[in-house]
Amino acid sequence: MKLAILNNRNYKQNNLKKIWYLANLPQMYALFNFNIIKFLKNFKFGEKIFYKLMKLRFLFKQKPIIPFLSFFITTRCTLRCKHCNTFIPYYRNKFHQKNYTLEMFKKDLDILLDAVDYINIFQFIGGEPLLNKDLPEMIEYACTKSKINNIFLTTNATILPSSKLIKVLKYNRISVQVSDYRNTKYKNIFYKELQEIFAKENIKCNFFQESIGSSNWSSNQEIYWKDTDIQTLKKRYNNCFNANCISICDGKWIQCIAGLFMFRNLKLEKGVSDEVIDIRTCNNLTEKLIEFYAKDYSKFCNYCHFENRVFNLPCGEQLEQNDTSNIIPLALYKDTPQTLVAVERERERERERERVIAPNCLIKLKYRYRRAS
Numbered sequence: 001m002k003l004a005i006l007n008n009r010n011y012k013q014n015n016l017k018k019i020w021y022l023a024n025l026p027q028m029y030a031l032f033n034f035n036i037i038k039f040l041k042n043f044k045f046g047e048k049i050f051y052k053l054m055k056l057r058f059l060f061k062q063k064p065i066i067p068f069l070s071f072f073i074t075t076r077c078t079l080r081c082k083h084c085n086t087f088i089p090y091y092r093n094k095f096h097q098k099n100y101t102l103e104m105f106k107k108d109l110d111i112l113l114d115a116v117d118y119i120n121i122f123q124f125i126g127g128e129p130l131l132n133k134d135l136p137e138m139i140e141y142a143c144t145k146s147k148i149n150n151i152f153l154t155t156n157a158t159i160l161p162s163s164k165l166i167k168v169l170k171y172n173r174i175s176v177q178v179s180d181y182r183n184t185k186y187k188n189i190f191y192k193e194l195q196e197i198f199a200k201e202n203i204k205c206n207f208f209q210e211s212i213g214s215s216n217w218s219s220n221q222e223i224y225w226k227d228t229d230i231q232t233l234k235k236r237y238n239n240c241f242n243a244n245c246i247s248i249c250d251g252k253w254i255q256c257i258a259g260l261f262m263f264r265n266l267k268l269e270k271g272v273s274d275e276v277i278d279i280r281t282c283n284n285l286t287e288k289l290i291e292f293y294a295k296d297y298s299k300f301c302n303y304c305h306f307e308n309r310v311f312n313l314p315c316g317e318q319l320e321q322n323d324t325s326n327i328i329p330l331a332l333y334k335d336t337p338q339t340l341v342a343v344e345r346e347r348e349r350e351r352e353r354e355r356v357i358a359p360n361c362l363i364k365l366k367y368r369y370r371r372a373s
């Protein structure tokens, strides 16, 4: 465990600071159960004491604490938000999409929990998590795990919860985050209905419009590979709110929600897939995760370019039906043919041409064969 001790500064930066920060966000604070942070917050040196205690805990347990983990139980969605920060509308086909089964979910969660000390926030996310019919059982299963402190479910309010789901949402460790898409033209937004149901059923929840306003979106970063020097990567990573928003999908542990999109949809530059940990096959997962948190940048950050980012956008602007962009909001990328996105699009066209050409070739060959015989 030498490595982790040597990199203690980064471990603190990536894990412990994030835990303290999240627990102190006003909209989050009310959602947490009683924990040590709530207690320590009352003292002048509470934060420092917290870091010291966690460091001791690490030396004793030799396993990492996971501050925040987004578990993608589906990459399908009912909406098509143009600036979706998980890029869901730009997943191109079924191969790139994923819907977890209950069995797989249980297996992956068990593997993961075995390798870590505890998970501070476990988030069910997607796509729209309520599209996964096994969601109630998944939540129920997660609730049996003492190594998960808080469980978040984030929904777009387009699907009303079943009575089975309502029952499990009442469990103590869970809170529901409801995004506000009432501005969209989508007809079934049950924001008000959910407010009523959750109040009646005494379910912990956070309605985003009330807590952070409805014009708080930002456009996505441009995504294309550019060799970047380490100092810039470190800076980008340090300033990125997505850093260490770990995404788990299909048994793969990936740096962040943007990295997940890249991993599932783009042909990656050499070396980047080394950043992805396959929790199902990795035989020294604890060490790998400690190494992961001791890093101070990710190679995925070579893909992210935030320069043209726009802020204060209304939540959930939808892609038009006739918008044919199939990877990333294209307005920003059209004129950069060197980008991977463009390369990928060209490859797709090539594959399409091959699909069209292939049957013709076969017919011709058959014809020649017949004439020869």
Ligand SMILES: C[S@@+](CC[C@H](N)C(=O)[O-])C[C@H]1O[C@@H](n2cnc3c(N)ncnc32)[C@H](O)[C@@H]1O
Pocket (backbone or CB within 6 Å): 077, 083, 084, 085, 086, 125, 126, 127, 128, 129, 154, 155, 156, 177, 178, 179, 180, 208, 216, 217, 218, 219, 220, 315
């Ligand atoms: C990607 S969504 C997935 C869960 C669910 N489909 C939903 O929209 O609530 C997770 C959270 O990210 C927020 N989000 C998505 N794109 C965003 C953006 N460009 N800027 C700010 N927040 C964004 C959503 O509002 C939601 O609260």
Ligand code: SF4
Pocket (backbone or CB within 6 Å): 077, 078, 079, 080, 081, 084, 085, 086, 087, 088, 089, 126, 127, 128, 156, 316
């Ligand atoms: S942000 Fe929009 S498109 Fe993305 S997952 Fe949520 S509802 Fe779906």
Ligand code: SF4
Pocket (backbone or CB within 6 Å): 236, 237, 240, 241, 242, 243, 244, 255, 256, 257, 258, 259, 298, 300, 301, 302, 303, 304
């Ligand atoms: S890859 Fe790096 S810069 Fe891009 S969103 Fe993830 S953490 Fe941020």
